[in-house]
Amino acid sequence: MxxxxxxxxxxxxxxxxxxxxxxxxxxxxxxxxxxxxxxxxxxxxxxxxxxxxxxxxxxxxxxxxxxxxxxxxxxxxxxxxxxxxxxxxxxxxxxxxxxxxxxxxxxxxxxxxxxxxxxxxxxxxxxTLGLNAWTAHMGVVGVADVQPDQWLAVSAAAGSTGLMACQIGKALGAKVIGIAGGPDKCRYLTEVVGCDMAIDHRSADVAGQLAQAEGGINAYFDNVGGPLLDAVLPNMAHYGRVAVCGMVAGYDGDKPLPGPARFDQILMRRLRIEGFFIPDALARGDAFPQVLRDWAADGRLNxxxxxxxxxxxxxxxxxxxxxxxxxxxxxxxxxx
Ligand SMILES: NC(=O)c1ccc[n+]([C@@H]2O[C@H](COP(=O)([O-])OP(=O)(O)OC[C@H]3O[C@@H](n4cnc5c(N)ncnc54)[C@H](OP(=O)(O)O)[C@@H]3O)[C@@H](O)[C@H]2O)c1
CATH class of the missing domain: 3.90.180.10 (Medium-chain alcohol dehydrogenases, catalytic domain)
Incomplete structure (x- = not known):
């Protein structure tokens, strides 16, 4: 027994x-x-x-x-x-x-x-061999189609999914901005991960800092939704992509988060916004991306x-x- x-x-x-x-x-x-x-x-x-x-x-x-x-x-x-x-x-x-x-x-x-x-x-x-890494790949590559030298912003950037998204962005040659809570996480993102910029969403003017990205944000990997999404949208480049991975700012409540206050920017900047969900890949029987295994083996993913x-x-x-x-x-x- x-x-x-x-x-x-x-x-x-x-x-x-x-x-x-x-x-x-x-x-x-x-x-x-x-x-x-x-x-x-x-x-x-x-x-x-x-x-x-x-x-x-x-x-x-x-x-x-x-x-x-x-x-x-x-x-x-x-x-x-x-x-x-x-x-x-x-x-x-x-x-x-x-x-x-x-x-x-x-x-x-x-x-x-x-x-x-x-x-x-x-x-x-x-x-690096798990579902958060696969999710990050699906969002950065499959949905946001991030290209070398483009600006990629990631929220909850020092968490499991976000950290993988930042590292995948760097491996692709993008300029990566990590948005995370607190100075330790921001230091980790710039000094260990190699992010080009890190923004502390607890203390900084996120929208003001994002405005320093010359030419605008080409891709936003959104783990959070809510006020951070509102800070990012007016800083997107024309024809930018928003890969909606999660909305952790709204998971505690019984009601959904309200829609973005800066919804107008989707038209003004001709943005594409798309949600995605890793269990869909599992249900389709997709294979775990080999490139993630390669990057884990050569140290680009940690x-x-x-x-x-x-x-x-x-x-x-x-x-x-x-x-x-x-x-x-x-x-x-x-x-x-
Ligand atoms: N679409 C999919 O298939 C898929 C699959 C896996 C995960 N996800 C999503 O990915 C996101 C991250 O999940 P995870 O499991 O990897 O967790 P995680 O990022 O390791 O941990 C959650 C992080 O969320 C941040 N956070 C919590 N409340 C917040 C708020 N109100 N505003 C801003 N940041 C907040 C915290 O970081 P800070 O210290 O930076 O605030 C925390 O470390 C979630 O939204 C989750 O739903 C989606």
């Missing part, structure tokens, strides 16, 4: 008070059903987008989690039992499982895949980790990520 601990969503969190809304539960694991795979979780990925699943919003890109459900997120771990073709005990796998010691998944529904366990640091399956230890501390890690204490990918390591 194996015991399992998991996080349950009991109520819709108010703001960023997660402790009042989620609780750690214990169960005896039921037998595996046909088609399922059970995984002993080594690492949990903390993703900003999951905040929206905790709300009651039904107009998001996927339905909200019902109250009383197990909290879901990306997990990385080893298969312990399998009743599904293609998965065997001992395989290292990544997919959308539960915030738990043991995650039970139906591979097709969970986007579960066997990943390479010979890489030097398996955490990179949440990093992902630092903000690591918290212990399933009991998941909400601490989650709060760190949403409140911006992280540089890079926020993860929870389950075992000490």
């Amino acid at each position: 194996t015991q399992n601990r998991y996080w349950r969503l009991d109520a819709h969190p108010v703001g960023r008070d997660f402790a009042s809304a989620l609780s750690l539960q214990t169960e005896t694991l039921p037998p595996l059903a046909d088609g399922e795979v059970r995984v002993a979780v080594d690492y949990l990925s903390m993703d900003a987008g999951t905040r929206m699943w905790m709300t009651g919003r039904t107009d998001g890109y996927q339905p909200p989690l019902p109250l009383g459900a197990r909290m879901v997120g990306l997990v990385l771990g080893r298969v312990t039992e399998s009743a599904a073709a293609g998965f065997a005990p001992g395989d290292l796998v990544r997919g959308f499982g539960q915030w738990a010691e043991y995650a039970t998944m139906v591979p097709m529904l969970a986007g579960l895949e066997v990943v390479d366990d010979t890489v030097a640091d398996i955490r990179q399956h949440f990093g 992902m630092p980790f903000d690591e918290t230890v212990g399933l009991d501390n998941v909400l601490v890690a989650y709060g760190r990520m949403l409140n911006g204490a992280n540089i890079g990918k926020t993860i929870v390591r389950l075992h000490g």
Whole structure:
């Protein structure tokens, strides 16, 4: 009889008070059903987008989690039992499982895949080889079509997705402006990542600083929405592109963010704005871009980790990520 601990969503969190809304539960694991795979979780990925699943919003890109459900997120771990073709005990796998010691998944529904366990640091399956890196590539290359010497601005630039977008921009020869919260993050972006400019959205006049980009911003990789988008739009170059990756400024509420106050600039500057969603690529069966593996191997892509230890501390890690204490990918390591 194996015991399992998991996080349950009991109520819709108010703001960023997660402790009042989620609780750690214990169960005896039921037998595996046909088609399922059970995984002993080594690492949990903390993703900003999951905040929206905790709300009651039904107009998001996927339905909200019902109250009383197990909290879901990306997990990385080893298969312990399998009743599904293609998965065997001992395989290292990544997919959308539960915030738990043991995650039970139906591979097709969970986007579960066997990943390479010979890489030097398996955490990179949440990093340079992970879905945030792929998302950044989809936005910078596929949607915004960033070209050498163009200006690329990125918001939440020192977070997991943003850091990858900045580095991909640099690898393509673009001039990159990272927008992030606080001087440490801004220093990291200019001194370590090589961004051409970093703007602290907590203290700076973002619109005024962006105006220094000669010729205007050609591409904006938007992770935030809200007031930052309003600061960027009047600073876009003509025929600029806005790749809408996320709207973390609006995930806490039950209502969507209002539309951009500077919507007029879409016409005035002939902008193209397009949203995109990495699970679409998974559903299509697209391959992870080889160029990301190459850049990870030659050092052009690096992902630092903000690591918290212990399933009991998941909400601490989650709060760190949403409140911006992280540089890079926020993860929870389950075992000490
Ligand atoms: N479209 C897709 O397929 C897809 C896939 C993955 C992620 N995403 C999106 O990518 C974005 C980043 O997600 P992530 O998981 O990589 O998290 P992350 O960037 O590692 O962490 C979230 C960051 O958001 C920033 N933030 C939080 N509230 C903010 C606010 N009100 N205004 C400005 N910045 C705020 C904080 O950075 P600061 O310290 O800089 O404020 C924080 O570090 C999210 O919007 C997420 O939904 C989209």
